[in-house]
Amino acid sequence: MGRGPSIAARKGASDAQRGRLFTKLIREISMAARTGGAEPDTNGRLSLAISKALQANMPKDTIERAVKRAAGEGADATQEIRYEGYAPGGVAVMVDCMTDNPTRTVAEVRHAFSKQGGSLGTTGSVSYLFSEQGQIVLETGDDAALEERLLEAALDAGADDVISEDGYTEVVTTPTQFTAVQAALEAIGHPILEASVGQRPATTIAVTGDDAEAVAKLLERLEALDDVQEVYSNAELPV
Structure with missing residues (x-):
């Protein structure tokens, strides 16, 4: 019976994948800061990019350097x-x-x-064929009361749609309402599995x-x- 990749090989592949992810996240942070300013509180795109980077366990000082570099004179021509x-x-x-x-x-x-x-x-x-929308996904299991709380909080915060099926709740928002809806759902205290703004068919x-x-x-x-x-x-x- 053949052997699979060694631990070192698997770690190398994992490190390379993590490196590619960090590169993409840093580019997004830099572009967001360059086009919308270096303050996450007033730049929704930057706030979302930083949130994604933190979820990927990117060090905070790496994030801060990317923001400062984008806002400074040394910003590249990307x-x-x-x-x-x-x-x-x-x-x-x-x-x-x-x-x-x-x-x-x-x-x-x-x-x-x-x-x-x-x-x-x-x-x-x-x-x-596509439109830009925010998507937030939470695992709710068979907790009907939780689904109801999420539905109410999301709609009150301006969500466009809330779909609960197969133990998950998906919340759809416009890009402008995404941050407010995400904050309302986080206030409930139930973990969010995925939160992103992108193109949906x-x-x-x-x-x-x-x-x-x-x-x-x-x-x-x-x-x-x-x-x-x-x-x-x-x-x-x-x-």
């Missing part, structure tokens, strides 16, 4: 670019990047699409078989690119 395209099965994909070399980035993104049978499209080709496309495999590989390949921050799709993949 820019935000969105690429849009189609994966097999007619699946729409959006790729949000931060890069100081758009020529390199678009080549890498285009190669990822073509490698898995997809194609890069023009600006606006799929973005109309209006409808999804179910893909199976070879298409599903190709879509999954494409999304994985895109997410592994150094310049990619977020990848969104309207694919409904098999569990």
